[in-house]
Amino acid sequence: xxxxxxxxxxxxxxxxxxxxxxxxxxxxxxxxxxxxxxxxxxxxxxxxxxxxxxxxxxxxxxxxxxxxxxxxxxxxxxxxxxxxxxxxxxxxxxxxxxxxxxxxxxxxxxxxxxxxxxxxxxxxxxxxxxxxxxxxxxxxxxxxxxxxxxxxxxxxxxxxxxxxxxxxxxxxxxxxxxxxxxxxxxxxxxxxxxxxxxxxxxxxxxxxxxxxxxxxxxxxxxxxxxxxxxxxxxxxxxxxxxxxxxxxxxxxxxxxxxxxxxxxxxxxxxxxxxxxxxxxxxxxxxxxxxxxxxxxxxxxxxxxxxxxxxxxxxxxxxxxxxxxxxxxxxxxxxxxxxxxxxxxxxxxxxxxxxxxx
Numbered sequence: 001x002x003x004x005x006x007x008x009x010x011x012x013x014x015x016x017x018x019x020x021x022x023x024x025x026x027x028x029x030x031x032x033x034x035x036x037x038x039x040x041x042x043x044x045x046x047x048x049x050x051x052x053x054x055x056x057x058x059x060x061x062x063x064x065x066x067x068x069x070x071x072x073x074x075x076x077x078x079x080x081x082x083x084x085x086x087x088x089x090x091x092x093x094x095x096x097x098x099x100x101x102x103x104x105x106x107x108x109x110x111x112x113x114x115x116x117x118x119x120x121x122x123x124x125x126x127x128x129x130x131x132x133x134x135x136x137x138x139x140x141x142x143x144x145x146x147x148x149x150x151x152x153x154x155x156x157x158x159x160x161x162x163x164x165x166x167x168x169x170x171x172x173x174x175x176x177x178x179x180x181x182x183x184x185x186x187x188x189x190x191x192x193x194x195x196x197x198x199x200x201x202x203x204x205x206x207x208x209x210x211x212x213x214x215x216x217x218x219x220x221x222x223x224x225x226x227x228x229x230x231x232x233x234x235x236x237x238x239x240x241x242x243x244x245x246x247x248x249x250x251x252x253x254x255x256x257x258x259x260x261x262x263x264x265x266x267x268x269x270x271x272x273x274x275x276x277x278x279x280x281x282x283x284x285x286x287x288x289x290x291x292x293x294x295x296x297x298x299x300x301x302x303x304x305x306x307x308x309x310x311x312x313x314x315x316x317x318x319x320x321x322x323x324x325x326x327x328x329x330x331x332x333x334x335x336x337x338x339x340x341x342x343x344x345x346x347x348x349x350x351x352x353x354x355x356x357x
Contacts, residue, residue, distance in 0.1 A: 002046055004036050005064040009094060010053035011036075012087035013332065025052035059327040065094045066173065073171045074200035074217075080165045089159070089166050093180065095328065096157045096336050097173055102326055103308055110304075112153030112177055114202050121203040124220040128227035131202060139231040141255050145194055146300045149179065154201070156194075156302050158183045160335040170197035170205065177201045183338065186292055187299035188258040195225035230255045230265045242266055243276060245283040249295060256297045259289045301338035309340055 011021050018036065022029040025048040032049075035041050041049065050057040068090045075081065075089070103109070115134050120127035132138070135152065142148055146156050159166060159182045168190070170179045179197045181190050199221035239251060245259070252262045263284065267277040288294045312322070319341060323330040334341055 002035070002040050002060050003062065003064050004038050005067065006055075006060045006062065007036055007049060007053075009065055009091045010049075010055040010059065012084075012091040013095075014053055015084045015088050016053075017084075021049070021052055025049050054329050054331075056324075056327050056329070062327060066097045068093045068171060068173075072205070074169050074197060074205060074221075075166075082165070085161065085165055089161060089169065089180075092159060092161075092332075092336065093169070093171065093178065095332055096155070096178060096180065098326060098328075099157075099333060099336055100155050100176075100178075102322075107308055107311070109155075110151055110153045112175065114152060114154070114177055117202045118204065121217075121220050124199065124203065124224035125227040125232075127199070127203060128224045129231075131198075132228065132231065139233040141234065142229070144300055144303070145191055145229075145256070147303045149194065149198065150302065150304045153177065154179050154198070156181065156304070157336040158302075158338040160184070168193035168197050170200050172201065172205055180336075183299075186258065187297050188252070188256060188261070188293050190299065191256050191297075192225055192229065192258065192261055195228050196221045198228065199224035226261065226265050226268065229257055230262065232269060235265060235269060236271070239266060239271060242271055245280045245287065245289075248280065248284070249287075249289070253295075253297055258293055259284050301340060305337050306340050309337065 011018070014021075016024065018032050019029045021027075022032045025032070027045065027048060031041075031045065035045070035049065046060060047057060050060060070086065070090065073090065073093065075086065081089075113135075115131065117127040117130060120130065135148070150156055153176065155176060155178045157178070157180050159168070159180045161182060161184075166182055167185065168179070168181045170177065172178070179194060179201070181194055181197075183190070185193065200217065203220060203224060204217045235255075238254065239247070242248065245263075248259050248262050248266070252259050255262065257265075260281065263272065263277060263280050266272045267274075272280065284290060319330050319333075323333060326333065
């Protein structure tokens with residue numbers, strides 16, 4: 001049976017309206033509307049819809065996909081996002097679930113080890129400290145954020161959406177945490193986004209339970225991220241008497257954060273006066289640090305996915321085979337895996353995973 005939900009998903013991924021899809025497929029808008037409302041198309045119509053969306057015909061005859069609801073996802077920019085951007089991102093989330101379901105059948109992945117800190121959502125800095133304690137991190141900087149998250153069972157995927165309105169998002173599905181990160185941001189911004197999404201997973205959306213108003217949740221997630229990435233004791237021991245933008249630019253690499261984020265953390269810890277904070281922000285802006293990071297850190301990618309695809313290539317599994325198994329265009333898979341399929345395999349590192357025989 002042709003799936004209306006899958007047609008909508010394919011259309012959303014292409015950011016097409018119903019009318020635009022009809023034009024691309026050489027059909028009438030009425031025909032597309034009927035199919036999306038459950039009317040079964042004839043063979044020729046189904047083929048036209050598949051060609052117009054770029055998805056394999058078999059994709060549309062699978063069971064309905066795992067649908068994500070906006071209220072269950074941690075979108076931080078709903079007011080800025082267009083409906084097309086929101087729908088495309090939700091559709092990417094559904095594809096990400098399908099990809100990891102496929103991986104789960106072949107590999108044993110780390111189990112989730114996130115704790116429910118929703119009772120601490122009004123004290124996000126305390127929550128950050130509690131999670132650090134649970135994971136045995138102490139107050140030291142975190143060497144690799146994504147490797148840490150994945151070792152704790154978070155399924156991390158990339159977003160290649162060409163829009164400034166989708167920074168990152170996260171959700172729980174089937175008691176498993178998912179995190180999607182936009183790769184068009186700076187590495188420092190992506191690091192902060194990932195900690196922000198971690199906050200949502202433990203403070204607001206733990207195991208699918210939603211709490212807190214959107215504005216409060218965003219503020220809490222930012223405070224959690226700042227405290228999680230830049231622990232108070234470590235910042236105070238390293239920074240001491242801070243008075244210049246140059247000091248901040250030199251020190252920010254320790255915590256792999258932006259200069260602006262470190263300045264804001266210092267101000268929040270009363271290590272910068274209001275006047276000095278404003279002056280430093282102005283100087284950072286003049287030196288280009290408001291729009292980017294002229295002196296940046298290396299971008300992190302998924303360790304788990306790198307190991308998965310290295311193992312698959314070693315076994316002779318091709319891109320075409322993966323795409324055929326999933327009934328997806330390879331480009332949809334590639335958009336989720338940090339472009340790892342095109343990189344040479346690196347030496348395996350933690351987190352550990354084993355092949356299911």
